[in-house]
Amino acid sequence: MATREVSAMLYSLIKLIRRKPINRKCWCKEQSASDCQTNAVRCTDRPTLHEHMQDLTLEELTRYSRHLILPEVGLEGQRRLKNGRVLVVGTGGLGSPVALYLAAAGVGTLGIVDFDIVDETNLQRQIIHGTNDLLRPKIASARDRISDINPHIKIVSFETKIDSGNAIKIIKDFDVVVDGTDNFATRYLLNDACVLLDKPNVYGSVFRFEGQASVFHSNGGPCLRCLYPSPPPAGLVPTCSEGGVLGVLPGIIGCIQANEAIKLLLNDGETLSGRFLVFDAWKMKFRELKLFKDPQCPICGEHPTITELIDYEEFCGLKRHDNDIPVESITATDLKAIIDNEPETVQIIDIREPHEIAMGMLPRSRAIPFGQVVRRKEEFDPKLLNVFICKLGVRSELAIRALKQAGFEGRIANLKDGTNAWAADVDHSVVTY
Numbered sequence: 001m002a003t004r005e006v007s008a009m010l011y012s013l014i015k016l017i018r019r020k021p022i023n024r025k026c027w028c029k030e031q032s033a034s035d036c037q038t039n040a041v042r043c044t045d046r047p048t049l050h051e052h053m054q055d056l057t058l059e060e061l062t063r064y065s066r067h068l069i070l071p072e073v074g075l076e077g078q079r080r081l082k083n084g085r086v087l088v089v090g091t092g093g094l095g096s097p098v099a100l101y102l103a104a105a106g107v108g109t110l111g112i113v114d115f116d117i118v119d120e121t122n123l124q125r126q127i128i129h130g131t132n133d134l135l136r137p138k139i140a141s142a143r144d145r146i147s148d149i150n151p152h153i154k155i156v157s158f159e160t161k162i163d164s165g166n167a168i169k170i171i172k173d174f175d176v177v178v179d180g181t182d183n184f185a186t187r188y189l190l191n192d193a194c195v196l197l198d199k200p201n202v203y204g205s206v207f208r209f210e211g212q213a214s215v216f217h218s219n220g221g222p223c224l225r226c227l228y229p230s231p232p233p234a235g236l237v238p239t240c241s242e243g244g245v246l247g248v249l250p251g252i253i254g255c256i257q258a259n260e261a262i263k264l265l266l267n268d269g270e271t272l273s274g275r276f277l278v279f280d281a282w283k284m285k286f287r288e289l290k291l292f293k294d295p296q297c298p299i300c301g302e303h304p305t306i307t308e309l310i311d312y313e314e315f316c317g318l319k320r321h322d323n324d325i326p327v328e329s330i331t332a333t334d335l336k337a338i339i340d341n342e343p344e345t346v347q348i349i350d351i352r353e354p355h356e357i358a359m360g361m362l363p364r365s366r367a368i369p370f371g372q373v374v375r376r377k378e379e380f381d382p383k384l385l386n387v388f389i390c391k392l393g394v395r396s397e398l399a400i401r402a403l404k405q406a407g408f409e410g411r412i413a414n415l416k417d418g419t420n421a422w423a424a425d426v427d428h429s430v431v432t433y
């Protein structure tokens, strides 16, 4: 059948559907759509997304036919999607399904933000990137995949790390922000920027087998800070690269985020605003917590104390201060030289977790997990150089500070950039993860 005929059929089908009375709630959530349409004082229709909405082309009518025959989406809804602008921050585990499904659904402008390159450990879950994309910038690889899925949409790429200096500029032209990041600093940054710019923020996070999703700051709903005014202390909550994540989990949570973003653009359906969804992939259980707007919230409350973006690395305790306890650091090559030439002068303490240790240890090293370092301080010989190691050199530095605070006065050094640096500079056979 020719495209023209298919399109003509679709048009008649849509006309038929539109003639049928649809018993659904109005966007105002107060009454049915038909009641609202006869009550001009209350509300007449859902608000227009943008003043001059573009129409769908014949090709687009065919492509989106399964949406068009859904009364809840229909022609008007699909036009809203086409004229919608969604910013996906991060093209990793969560951002991959979000960007893929929003592109396929016909969201007209898709912004993507990433500064990373594709590495082999990403491919277990970041399905927007493939084996042929290894070592390519993620933004380039994501762009290629998205435009292959849907050449009708506009992709706006930001190859940068989003921070308080550029967040407002990046976010301001979008209607919805989807948080596909993996760290507290960026999550709080996005939350605050969305509240300040009055944009809904579709939240998602994953760790091991548990995923979470919500919609923050939508139609006056609660924000992330209403739930957690500030992040946990740095180093306390392990990241996915330390604790692992089931590959399919960000796929599930990311699809939920894409679903929420679509409803926000349609201004219909029931979103996760005011609800916090917790998903356990291992037990296959969904739980839902009710969220309330906190009148004391520092950014969206009645008397906000945060009125502009702050330094989020500092806020999340990720910055070092001059008045902090100084920590000596040692490079992987220098440590190798000591091991080779004066092995009796050094003691290497691997503070990683047992599942990480199982992947391999450095020569002459001993495992003492992070949580036991202070308790076992008598085991460190103050006459030797004690070198603490972990995967990236961040947790080991925290362990050293904790040990010094607990009164250990011997010499301690931190292996700079951890076992990953050892693998890169000394021994390529050591597993990186």
Ligand SMILES: [Zn+2]
Pocket (backbone or CB within 6 Å): 222, 223, 224, 225, 226, 227, 294, 297, 298, 299, 300, 301
């Ligand atoms: Zn709030």
